[in-house]
Amino acid sequence: MQQIGVEALRKLEQTLHAEIPLTRAMGVCVAQFNAAGLTLRAPLAPNINHKSTAFGGSLATLATLAGWGLLQLLLREQRPVTVVIQESSVRYLRPVAEYLQAICSMPQARELDKFLRTLTRTGMARIELEVSIPAGGETAVKFRGWFVALDKSRHPHAQPV
Amino acid sequence: MQQIGVEALRKLEQTLHAEIPLTRAMGVCVAQFNAAGLTLRAPLAPNINHKSTAFGGSLATLATLAGWGLLQLLLREQRPVTVVIQESSVRYLRPVAEYLQAICSMPQARELDKFLRTLTRTGMARIELEVSIPAGGETAVKFRGWFVALDKSRHPHAQPV
Numbered sequence: 001m002q003q004i005g006v007e008a009l010r011k012l013e014q015t016l017h018a019e020i021p022l023t024r025a026m027g028v029c030v031a032q033f034n035a036a037g038l039t040l041r042a043p044l045a046p047n048i049n050h051k052s053t054a055f056g057g058s059l060a061t062l063a064t065l066a067g068w069g070l071l072q073l074l075l076r077e078q079r080p081v082t083v084v085i086q087e088s089s090v091r092y093l094r095p096v097a098e099y100l101q102a103i104c105s106m107p108q109a110r111e112l113d114k115f116l117r118t119l120t121r122t123g124m125a126r127i128e129l130e131v132s133i134p135a136g137g138e139t140a141v142k143f144r145g146w147f148v149a150l151d152k153s154r155h156p157h158a159q160p161v
Numbered sequence: 162m163q164q165i166g167v168e169a170l171r172k173l174e175q176t177l178h179a180e181i182p183l184t185r186a187m188g189v190c191v192a193q194f195n196a197a198g199l200t201l202r203a204p205l206a207p208n209i210n211h212k213s214t215a216f217g218g219s220l221a222t223l224a225t226l227a228g229w230g231l232l233q234l235l236l237r238e239q240r241p242v243t244v245v246i247q248e249s250s251v252r253y254l255r256p257v258a259e260y261l262q263a264i265c266s267m268p269q270a271r272e273l274d275k276f277l278r279t280l281t282r283t284g285m286a287r288i289e290l291e292v293s294i295p296a297g298g299e300t301a302v303k304f305r306g307w308f309v310a311l312d313k314s315r316h317p318h319a320q321p322v
Contacts, residue, residue, distance in 0.1 A: 019211035022219055025186035050180035056246045057225045058183055061218030085217045089250040 004033050004073050012069055020065075026058060028065060035106065038070040042100040054096035063131040063143035064088065066104035070129065071147055074112070078119070080152045086126065088145040096135040102143075104131045115149070123154030165194050165234050173230055181226075187219060189226060196267065199231040203261040215257035224292040224304035225249065227265035231290065232308055235273070239280070241313040247287065249306040257296040263304075265292045276310075284315030 013030040016023040027046050032039040040062055047058035064085055071083045107115070107127060118125035126148050133141035150158055174191040177184040188207050193200040201223055208219035225246055232244045268276070268288060279286035287309050294302035311319055 015211070020216050020218075021207055021209065022183075022186065022216055025183065025207070046182055046186070048182065050176070051243065051245070055181050055183055056249075057181075057218075057222030060221050060225070060249070064218045064221070082212065084212070085253055087250070087252050088217075088221070089248070091248050092246055 004076075008073060008076060009033055012072055015072070016065065016069065022061070023065065026061065028062065030069065031101070033073060037103055037105040038066055038073065039104075040066045040069060040102045044097070044099055047100055051095065052097070054100050056090075056092055059092070059096065059100060059102075059133055059141050060088070060090045060143065062100050062102040063090065063104075063133060063141065064145060066102040066131045067129040067143075067145045067147055070104040070106070071127070071149060074116075075119075075149060078151070081119070082150045082152055084148050084150070086146045086148050088143065091142045092140070093142065094135060094138065094140045096133060096140045098135060100133065102131050102133050102141075104129055119149050119151065123151035124158070125149050165237075169234060169237060170194055173233055176233070177226065177230070183222070184226065187222065189223065191230065192262070194234060198264055198266040199227055199234065200262060200264045201227045201230060202263075205258070205260055208261055212256065213258070215261050217251075217253055220253070220257065220261060220263075220294055220302050221249070221251045221304065223261050223263040224251065224265075224294060224302065225306060227263040227292045228290040228304075228306045228308055231265040231267070232288070232310060235277075236280075236310060239312070242280070243311045243313055245309050245311070247307045247309050249304060252303045253301070254303065255296060255299065255301045257294060257301045259296060261294065263292050263294050263302075265290055280310050280312065284312035285319070286310050 009030045027043045031041045049055035075081045115125045115127040131143040132139050170191045188204045192202045210216035236242045276286045276288040292304040293300050
């Protein structure tokens with residue numbers, strides 16, 4: 001596994017806040033990165049809904065950001081690479097009545113290796129990531145996202161979504 | 162089709178802003194309701210991403226709100242009914258570089274009728290809604306959401322997601 005220190009996590013959080021203003025409104029912070037994956041957090045108050053639990057839009061957004069953020073960390077030495085989301089699905093299993101926490105699992109080594117090799121070879125690659133949001137010790141939300149990484153130096157005119 | 166006037170749209174917008182604070186940060190407004198469905202809008206600036214187009218999280222959130230909002234309008238005379246999202250899928254087909262606009266299509270009359278009859282009979286019903294987000298005259302985002310409506314007076318202890 002790549003060594004990713006506190007400084008890289010702080011930089012990711014700064015990037016999120018600078019480039020995606022909604023992350024500031026949500027109070028998103030980059031909490032942790034380890035062999036299991038990347039964890040993002042956000043307080044409940046700015047992300048509450050009409051039932052005084054976490055708003056579905058905030059949950060889906062935090063999960064999307066966890067996937068995007070994990071790829072930013074894994075690809076941080078391969079700039080300029082743009083990462084975009086192509087497709088996602090979300091299952092809301094139970095309400096979240098505490099601070100929001102999205103954990104993007106590290107992809108299997110074989111999948112990650114294939115993704116990185118394709119990106120190196122063609123300048124563009126796609127990977128599926130899984131994110132879970134726990135609440136009260138159980139899985140509250142399951143998210144799957146398909147992300148595309150694009151080497152801008154090799155595809156200057158490509159327009160990924 | 163139910164007659165839904167400007168006042169009901171204004172009330173829906175007030176409800177969104179009062180009960181889901183993220184909608185204020187996004188600048189969500191209720192733009193239009195007609196036989197085709199409900200349209201929500203939001204300016205690009207607070208919903209921008211690292212590529213200066215609309216952030217995927219904002220797009221998915223606006224689509225979720227369009228589905229939720231349409232059901233709020235259709236069920237407004239059947240309170241107290243709670244509407245929650247159970248599952249969704251999003252396909253990001255092209256970037257959105259203008260104001261965000263999510264159009265939730267009115268469900269087919271047969272589907273809507275079945276949904277309303279089930280809700281009346283059992284106090285709980287589920288419906289699938291489709292939302293599209295256009296950009297530059299083409300479909301930029303396709304969203305499908307499964308929503309659950311729950312009559313709280315008949316299921317006081319039920320805990321939908």
